[in-house]
Amino acid sequence: MDELGARAAALAAGHPRDARLRRVGTSRGGTPLWLLSVGHGSRHALVVAGPHANEPVGGATALRLAERALADPRFVRDADTTWNLLLCLDPDGARRNEGWLSGPYTLGRYFRNFFRPGFLEQPEWLPDGADHAALPETRTLLDLQDELRPFFQCSLHGVDVGGGFVELTHDLPGMAQRLAHAAARLGIPRELGPYDTLYWPLLGPAVYRIPPPRRGDLAAAITEAAVESTWFHPHRYGTVTAVVEAPMWGVAAVEDPSPLADPDAVLRTVSGTLRRDTRLLEGLLARVRPHLDAVPDAARLLAPVDDYLLVGPGLADSWDPDLHGAGQRPLPPLDTARLTALGISGRRVALRTAGLLHQLARAAGRAAADALPELDRLIDAWCADYHDGYGARWIPVARQAEYQARVVLAAFELAGQYTAVRSHSGEKDWGSAPAVPMHRE
Secondary structure: OHHHHHHHHHHHHHOOOOEEEEEEEEOOOOOEEEEEEEOOOOEEEEEEOOOOOOOOHHHHHHHHHHHHHHHOHHHOOOOOEEEEEEOOOOHHHHHOOHHHHOOOOOHHHHHHOOOOOOHHHOOOEOOOOHHHOOOHHHHHHHHHHHHHOOOEEEEEEEEEEEOEEEEEOOOOOOHHHHHHHHHHHHOOOEOOOOHHHOOOOEEEOOEEEOOOOOOOOHHHHHHHOOOOEOOOHHHHHOOEEEEEEEEEEEOHHHHOOOOOOOHHHHHHHHHHHHHHHHHHHHHHHHHHHHHOOOOOOHHHHHHHHHHHHHHHHHHHHHHOHHHEOOOEOOOOOOOHHHHHHHHHHHHHHHHHHHHHHHHHHHHHHHHHHHHHHHHHHHHHHHHHHHHHHOOOEEOOHHHHHHHHHHHHHHHHHHHHHHHHHHHHHOOOOOOOOOOOOHHHO
């Protein structure tokens, strides 16, 4: 975090006429929230890095975008645009991941030091609507959106294991082709059926339409982004939002469209594995929880553990072919890519939970030490499944950031064309979605 701020400050100092760095807010932990702005155009593009604490590539991408904007007049002067780059939306959470950010970049090191806050503490979500947003990070982002009224907004996310994809609030024709070109040039697998978008409209290979928020329970909000969010808040201004996902460990099979002979057998294995893993982790949590009273800030680690254990059984049921027709939503057509993504997602839920429990057991000391060997065994076995079973391979940070920057710039250009056409035609936006207070229903 400190390095990111220092590099942004140096960039602004080196280009005092075209770049500015200002503090736009303060996190819950007292960390400054920095906005780097490049250019003086009348139209604003807003890029949000670090909305999820365990996805650090966005900060590197934001700096790369600033450098591109300073070097290439197409993205600033010719486009009459000011680029506004929020360097990290959740700096406190990002600091909790610093245990693995220094490397070496192994799956075991990543998951043993993994942190992502509970769903209700993630600053992009508005479970009670914008007017009742309580997190200072969320309020900062909402205020920026209302101040800038951006024509284009981009949220920079990272996929720990899998492939790259894009989620859009409006169709941008040509996005799938631009994404495919960037992915092919940089050797990034495209995720053709991510769990996040399982039921979302497909706009093109690895490009998905984000549906408007809807009422639902907390599990649906966590797993399907059904809650009102900062992705939709600025749409009263005609904003096009793009969520750009870049993978850290790539898996080739997530872009394999070939059919499988018996997809139901794969689904039974994936759902059964997730149920078994959830039961194991619930037992380990029961052993660790009584010893956490003296652990500082244990509640922040327990919140995401409880979230994952809440959604795990429901996910397993939703994938189980033997339960379809028993009130479960039917799955879309399944090929190798989708089934691989589901398997990766089930393993992700278990590994994140195990990693958080590992940190809690370490913090509890001798009282919970008996849980550590079993947690180590599970983490090692599940990481080996990612590495050996799925062929997950680390993608260098520079390549992750370059891929993400190219996709952002492609979306930026297409969004400019889209908004120009819409303005010329007189088309009106459908406006802001209503608040969705699911967890209080």
